[in-house]
Amino acid sequence: MPGTRRLTALVTALAAISALATACTGQSGGAAADDPGAEVVLNFWHGWSAPSEVKAIEENIARFRAAHPNITVKVTGNMTDDKIHQALRAGGDKAPDVVSSFSTDSVGKFCNSGAFVDLNPFLEKSGIDTAKVFPPSLLNYTRFKGNQCTLPLLNDAYGLVYNKDAFRAAGITAPPKTWSEFVQVAQKLTKAKGDSYEQLGLMPTFHGYETTPMRLAAQWGPAYFGPDGRSNLAKDPAFTSMLLAQKDLVDKLGGYEKLERFRASFGDEWGAEHPFHKGQVAMQIDGEWRPAMAKEAGVTFEIGTAPLPVPDDQAADYGKGYVSGTIMGIASGSRKQNAAWELVKYMTTDTEAVVAFANAIHNVPSTVEALASPKLQVDDAFRTFLDIARHPKSSTTPPHADGGTYQLTFTDLGYQHEKGAVPDLPAALARTDAQIDTDIAKAE
Structure with a gap:
């Protein structure tokens, strides 16, 4: 998802996530006890809305269903982060079990508040080594303080x-x-x-x-x-x-x-x-x-x-750049976490699924194998961005407990500086540091 839309989503999401800290009471990954082989209906919420994007999601879900006929996936698209957070707080049968979000900057709060479960137990149970499956820059924005509460789903x-x-x-x-x-x-x-x-x-x-x-x-x-x-x-x-x-x-x-x-x-x-x-x-x-x-x-x-x-x-x-992406996680309030994990695992780690989705919506794949897949549709213009995504020194903004509030604070300084309203830049940077530290202390 393009970055400006991410920033807009971030602004509306930050306040909503903070309220989740006392509202999330779901199971941890190690405690999930549902049978993934039983007949089950999963609620999957995502933010895509363009017809081509919705079609791509439907095609991916159809492929998943072919491999997991016992799991029915009820898909709800065009969901803002604000609506997602409200549903997570409310809980109940209509709340999402699986969520895809554009707000990578909110990962710190997703993990810190317990809105999403830690996926490490599920990864270990499935024998998935994230360091081998995903580029390191993507892993950096999907976990917080050892809590891998989300996984990458395509990237920019x-x-x-x-x-x-x-x-x-x-x-x-x-x-x-x-x-x-x-x-x-x-x-x-x-x-x-x-x-x-x-x-x-x-x-x-x-x-x-x-x-x-x-x-x-x-x-x-x-x-x-x-x-x-x-x-x-x-x-x-x-x-x-x-x-x-x-x-x-x-x-x-x-x-x-x-x-x-x-x-x-x-x-x-x-x-x-x-x-x-x-x-x-x-x-x-x-x-x-x-x-x-x-x-x-x-x-x-x-x-x-x-x-x-x-x-x-x-x-x-030269060749490096800023990377970001979409994330996917399991709601802590879900009572179908093992079945939900099957969907998350498929959409984020299955090479065919990741490549097909990337081709359909013109985003960069989010796994090492998908980036190298011969089935990936690549022209010269797109190849540049694949190379940036693979560059070892490409980076992103780190997740933190205040979500992306620190980035908004930094951006405000940039707005003031570019128009000549910051006579003492070192002092302004120090004040910005103090504000960021204060905001993070409140979030923690």
Whole structure:
């Protein structure tokens, strides 16, 4: 699921999850006693809503049913995290047994509150070594303090999508690999038009759809928390370097106010009027879905994809990026956890199921075998994102007990800094650390 939609889901989910801490009274994985071979009906809730996505889910469930004819799966789609959390709190026969969520940032709260059961006993019973099945970057966002309360179900990788025709017109022969090259290319691709733009090399502000502080920070290899578990923004120079680099790019492309006026003319991120589709921007920080969406929108230019650039002093790490994804877990209130595990195991670890689902909704597969499957439909544009997902230094934001609140706090700092409202960045980072630590202490 695209990141901006994840962030929206996160904001609505955080308050709801906190109420689960005292409402979850289900069985642990080791205590699940239901017979997975008995006739049973599972309630499976997910957030997908597009016809192609719903069809893909139905096809996967049909394959599962062929192998497990005793398990009927009642599927409910287009469920927001808020509705899911309300149902989990209420419990009862209509509550979901199995949940798929787009809010990877909420894993810390899912695990910490007991909303989802720890899957480690189920994994051990099934002989599944998660370190061999899933890329490490995906495991990082599906567990918290040893509690593997979710598993990955497809994932997203973020890179650079660019207009090859605009590159050729500007005499640029290859996508930039380092940040200094990135700045030069963005400037070269920018064409002024009065007090606005005919074409902007890149919209660098943090309101620019997927251009979030977290996406950019990943290229610097940051450590959000120190060994003591406390927020690490002020101590890790990666955050200062990223914020200064982004602010410098904002200034060189015309300044915050001019850029924001131009951004006001942009169309919807998920529609045909996206600024990349219309040629308003020549480069876009985005996920694996963008090339296909651009083609569906009828763009006439050639599309290229590449990893995001890295800081000049980390050139050897070029190819890495930010990764995220969808997660799947078992509700702690379910009395059908062994049967639920069969569904979760199938959808998250069966290579055929993962590949078929990835092909159907144009997401990156979430297992090592699926990433290498010859049945995976891959073109040059999509291959870039597969490589990013496989890169050993690709990373994500770590789960925490406050869900993704710390990311929202960090993003607020980014909003203030890019418009020049932060005169003392070290002090602002220290204050942000203090706020994050306070929020986490309350959550714990």
